[in-house]
Amino acid sequence: MQTDAQDGAKALAGQVAEEEKGLVSRDVYAAAVNKLVERAQTSTYGGQAAAQVLLSCYNGYDFQANLTDLNNLDRSDFELAITVIRGRRDTCYEPHQVIDNGSEIFLQLREDWIHLHVAERGKxxxxxxxxxxxxxxxxxxxxxxxxxxxxxxxx
Structure with missing residues (x-):
């Protein structure tokens, strides 16, 4: 006879197995990063939200996304942000590693949005x-x- 804990663990394992089928591929991740970079290169609230997601996935110690700022993204950019987050997890690659000239692009994003650095937050x-x-x-x-x-x- 199985306990409730064993039933719960079995159900969770089944759920995890189902989710694993929907992993974000490196190509899909790269496409989402490229599109979100375009948004992050604009001086808008949506650009700031996009930059927070990208920089958080790039260096989570120095940059941490304010999740309520995701409300500044339209639906398609929000979905791109979620894909970037999932892609970072599923591929184990940082976003600058999956796009052409990623290091240069992300250094520029970091410079452009330095006020989002954790040391600057709340000022x-x-x-x-x-x-x-x-x-x-x-x-x-x-x-x-x-x-x-x-x-x-x-x-």
């Missing part, structure tokens, strides 16, 4: 320099010229 415009980083041509002391500070610095 707000500096009130002292109005986010400009300078006052009368001189570097702002409070934000050290970055134009942004952590909210705790505002006190």
């Amino acid at each position: 707000v415009p500096c009130r002292t320099c109005d986010g400009e980083g300078k006052i009368d041509g001189k570097q702002c002391v409070r934000c050290e010229g970055s134009g942004q500070v952590h909210p705790t610095v505002l006190r």
Whole structure:
């Protein structure tokens, strides 16, 4: 006689086996990465969401997607984002490894969206320099010229 735990484990194993049939291939993954890169190269909220997904799959220590920002993607771009996430898992390749000139493209994405880096998350415009980083041509002391500070610095 099987226990409830054994029945549950057997059901889960069957579900996993079914999901494995729908693995994202490297070609499908690469196509999704290329299309999402195009979106990430735009200065839009959708571009920012696309960049977060790509950079999170590229380097999850430095970049972490804000999942609520996925609402800024239209349905087709959302599906591309999900395909990229699944492709990263299913192929075990980072997104820059599956497209032509991937290293260069992702270094540029990283530079373009550096404010999404985990160290930059949560910063707000500096009130002292109005986010400009300078006052009368001189570097702002409070934000050290970055134009942004952590909210705790505002006190």
